[in-house]
Amino acid sequence: MNSNQAPRRVENVQTDRGSLPVYATGTVEQPWDSYSESDHDVWRQLYQRQREILPGRASDAFLRAQDTMGMTPDRIPRFSDLNRVLADATGWQIVGVEGLLPELVFFDHLANRRFPVSWWIRRPDQIDYIEEPDLFHDLFGHVPLLMDPMFADYLVAYGKGGVKAHGIGPEALMQLARLYWYTVEFGLIRQPDGLRIYGAGIVSSKGESIHSLESAAPNRIGFDLERVMRTRYRIDSYQQTYFVIDSYEELIEATLPDFTPIYERLLEQEAIPAGSVLESDNVFQRGSGEGWSVDGDV
Ligand code: HBI
Numbered sequence: 001m002n003s004n005q006a007p008r009r010v011e012n013v014q015t016d017r018g019s020l021p022v023y024a025t026g027t028v029e030q031p032w033d034s035y036s037e038s039d040h041d042v043w044r045q046l047y048q049r050q051r052e053i054l055p056g057r058a059s060d061a062f063l064r065a066q067d068t069m070g071m072t073p074d075r076i077p078r079f080s081d082l083n084r085v086l087a088d089a090t091g092w093q094i095v096g097v098e099g100l101l102p103e104l105v106f107f108d109h110l111a112n113r114r115f116p117v118s119w120w121i122r123r124p125d126q127i128d129y130i131e132e133p134d135l136f137h138d139l140f141g142h143v144p145l146l147m148d149p150m151f152a153d154y155l156v157a158y159g160k161g162g163v164k165a166h167g168i169g170p171e172a173l174m175q176l177a178r179l180y181w182y183t184v185e186f187g188l189i190r191q192p193d194g195l196r197i198y199g200a201g202i203v204s205s206k207g208e209s210i211h212s213l214e215s216a217a218p219n220r221i222g223f224d225l226e227r228v229m230r231t232r233y234r235i236d237s238y239q240q241t242y243f244v245i246d247s248y249e250e251l252i253e254a255t256l257p258d259f260t261p262i263y264e265r266l267l268e269q270e271a272i273p274a275g276s277v278l279e280s281d282n283v284f285q286r287g288s289g290e291g292w293s294v295d296g297d298v
């Protein structure tokens, strides 16, 4: 990526991931010919590192989809190549963007089966962590599951819900952001052979791919829609709680009811701290809490 191609920052605003630059809302063509050898090398390093540790940790659907899509470590994939496969599988399309979008713009993309993917990839010195979603996070982490019809339909329903929630108010948006956070970004799924990762924020991170499944520190709790929508989360560390679904169908079923009465009911209830375990929880693991910092819940 040539420096003159740096993403156009619009402004820093308080998002549900803390204060981050939110970018121009238009979509951009993927400047594939402008990627430098260093950009392809960053993709290659991250791709190979993750594919070494994800077998046995990532969900079957995720690993299968990545292979079906034809993603390889060799070069940064072309959005146009992946879009041909996606169109046949679930009708989704990737659109290039500058980075994080205002929520309503983001929800509208999802509602119309368009997944926004940052066109730029992180620098070599950001290999282990980058605050904003770059091409690797979006393309490696989020895009493969768009091949799964159930998950793809969940994201459309989520986007439509987000457009509606935008008209309701900030509390509704916050409750929906928690649902996105604990499923699309940091969700676990129970398979017959054990718990597996499907959340993009986990599969695109080496440390959290291991921590989310193998550490004694976090809680692992069965997914419950209203429990998740009440639960605060972490943006600056590993999650203190991971929620576990039994199937992607479970996510669609959760989005079927009209959320308006749910938003109203949740307004009466306290938010739940990120690290709490409730009597009513279906507990897979009650975390030790080792390494948790007390403040910092969003
Ligand atoms: N924009 N490009 C992009 N990618 C995201 O994942 C994203 C976003 N804007 C808003 C957003 N996510 C969050 O508010 C979600 O919780 C909706």
Ligand code: FE
Residues within 6 Å of the ligand: 133, 137, 138, 142, 185, 200, 201
């Ligand atoms: Fe993401």
